[in-house]
Amino acid sequence: MMSLSNLEVILRQIKIMAIDVMAYDTSRDILYLIECKNTNPAKNIKEMKTEMHEYLGRGDNPERDKKRALVLKHLRRHRWVTEHINEVAKHIGVAVTPRVKSMMLTATVIPTSYLKREKIPMSILNYPELKIKGVNLLDSCKEPDLSVLDI
Numbered sequence: 001m002m003s004l005s006n007l008e009v010i011l012r013q014i015k016i017m018a019i020d021v022m023a024y025d026t027s028r029d030i031l032y033l034i035e036c037k038n039t040n041p042a043k044n045i046k047e048m049k050t051e052m053h054e055y056l057g058r059g060d061n062p063e064r065d066k067k068r069a070l071v072l073k074h075l076r077r078h079r080w081v082t083e084h085i086n087e088v089a090k091h092i093g094v095a096v097t098p099r100v101k102s103m104m105l106t107a108t109v110i111p112t113s114y115l116k117r118e119k120i121p122m123s124i125l126n127y128p129e130l131k132i133k134g135v136n137l138l139d140s141c142k143e144p145d146l147s148v149l150d151i
Contacts, residue, residue: 018077019033019034019035019077019081020034020035020036021033021034021036021105022034022092024092024094024098025135028099029094029096029097029098029099030098030099030100030101031081031088031089031092031098031099031100031101032101032102032103032138033074033077033078033081033100033101033102033103034102034103034104034105035070035073035074035077035102035103035104035105036104036105036106036107037070037104037105037106037107038107039106039107039108039110040108041108041109041110041111042110042111048111048112048115051110051111051112052111052112052115054068054069054070055069055070055071055104055110055112055120055124056069056071056072056112056119056120057069057071057072070104071104071120071121071122071124072121072148072149074102074104074122075102075121075122075144075145075146075148075149076149077102078100078102078122078144078146079146079149081100082100085097085098085100101138101139101141102122102141102144103122103123103124103125103138103141104122104123104124104125105124105125105126105127105130106124106125106126106127107126107127108126108127108128109126109128109129110124110126112124113125113126121144121145121146121147121148122141122142122144122145123140123141123142125137125138125141
């Protein structure tokens with residue numbers, strides 16, 4: 001693990017799920033699951049609509065789109081980790097059961113994170129803001145709404 005103050009970025013190969021970044025706050029026992037997206041900002045209405053479909057799964061084929069939606073994919077990872085938290089804690093080498101916080105992190109600010117803020121089942125953060133606010137931005141994330149997975 002590489003230590004950044006009280007935050008340790010776990011560099012071990014995580015074969016249990018395709019999690020981009022897993023970081024552990026040693027002082028508060030919080031396990032962060034971060035899905036990273038290399039984004040380009042939408043430039044027009046059509047691109048914004050496409051982006052929302054991609055993140056939220058709202059295209060022409062609802063069943064297929066819900067499986068492909070980026071936010072829902074990460075929510076499924078979050079659910080799996082929370083359901084298997086004891087095994088995950090053992091795998092990453094922590095003795096306590098950590099609290100799990102999940103979020104998406106985009107390279108740039110994307111309209112979806114503002115236009116659909118109330119309807120998005122998890123926080124979508126952006127890297128420029130993370131550089132300014134640091135770990136405080138991670139702490140401001142809302143609890144993931146796993147009920148959307150049952151729809």
